[in-house]
Amino acid sequence: MPAVTNHMPTAELQALDAAHHIHPFSTQSNFEKEGARVIKRGEGVWLFDSEGEKILDAMAGLWCVNVGYGREELVEVATRQMRELPFYNTFFKTTHVPAIALATKLAELAPGNLNHVFFASGGSDANDTNIRVVRHYWNMKGKPEKTIIISRKNGYHGSTMGSASLGGMSGMHAQGGLPIPDIHHINQPDWWAEGGQLTPEEFGLARARELEQAIDELGENRVAAFIAEPIQGAGGVIIPPSTYWPEIKRICAEREILLIADEVICGFGRTGNWFGNQTVGVQPDIMTIAKGMSSGYQPIGGSILSDEIANTLGKDEFNHGYTYSGHPVASAVALENLRIIEEEKLIDHVRDTAGPYMRKKWEELTDHPLVGEAKIVGLMGSIALTPDKSSRAAFAAGAGTAGLICRERCFANNLVMRHVGDRMIISPPLVIQPDEIDVLAERAHRALDETYKRLK
Ligand code: PLP
16 A cells, blocks of 8 residues: 555545545545545635645635634644643543633623533534433423424434434435434425515515424424524525524424524624524524534534523433543634634624625626525525526526536636535635635636536
8 A cells, every 4th residue: 555645646645535535425436537636735715735726715614614724823722732631531520621611611602591511523413412402301301202303404413313314404314214203394494496476574484484383283292392503504505584583483482392503504603693593583592513613623513501401401410422522622722713713803804894795796696697696694605596587497407407517617716615406605714805705706706607608
């Protein structure tokens, strides 16, 4: 076997990658025909590949590198913590300063009475924790029959058995025997694709009321919780109509169910507030956090629980935990990342500078013949590609026809945008500056032109 080094030619790296490295959410055999792009370095919003190309990362990695690449402060904190205490667990009556400091900081940042953190290594296992938390909570309250969790079709909550069951991705459910029992999915608030003749406001109300109908059908005595992303990310950055969340809030207030806000993407500044639930105006009982919490520099996630839930669970042993719950290096890096977000006023930057400028450039894309709607909140946006704007038509050749081409044209133009079906989505690092937004918009426009030509 050759020793793999940083200086190896791209083709050799790609061949070894195809032979030995199984990629998530990919058709592995395709890598034998066309190798994966080898990313070597990052700086700010920019990536550099093994051919020396400079790529604008409008996805912040996987929606996570909020403070941008190349932050020395995070490297230093990680190094220091590795020297001092690279690992210790938080089971069995032990703890350590990084986990205490991070939990304390998160309790300060989280809205309302969300004051108690259970750590995980990412968003998927944090959502698995949530399944166990809400079921055990109701059991402790003397209501063991409350086990059903309602979530949404096309929502994304992770890739473990539990979290992928919560998610409503049909492609994931088609493999491996998902969903697990007692998860119920209602429809998503995607007006563009599913709104028919209703106005966005009417549609938002109708889709929110599906939660009420589901609770009535399943029985309030059996429903434990509703989980949702404030804004669906991996489903295509589906920004719900303005009527949706207030109605969900009313239903949750009237019914005895818990609200779990999955903040894995929306959290830590993405929507122009610390958390997406603040942007949409609801107070959850539990928040799932990950990604932007450490800006992806270390794998860490968690669940922030309300006083009521934590105090109830605290009366009994909670038989749950991960080796890396509250990992000291990940915790120290996350804490430093939160300090950067605060000290550099990145949330103000999203709300007052980068967000409004990005919105202007993003909405200008609707002048393009392929672009139906352009939606954005903070620095999380999507455009819907369509062959006919007025009827919001889908492409006759099937979902993803234009999206896939457009994603490839973006990549060829050194811009990372993702596609979900025929929606193109962005979630750039929060540090993005106006001149970089100009480059993003200009490359997006070029990719759309090239897509348009190819579709003809
Ligand atoms: N929840 C949401 C809303 C996500 O977007 C994701 C990942 O994209 C997850 C959960 C899963 O997080 P992870 O991939 O860290 O397990």
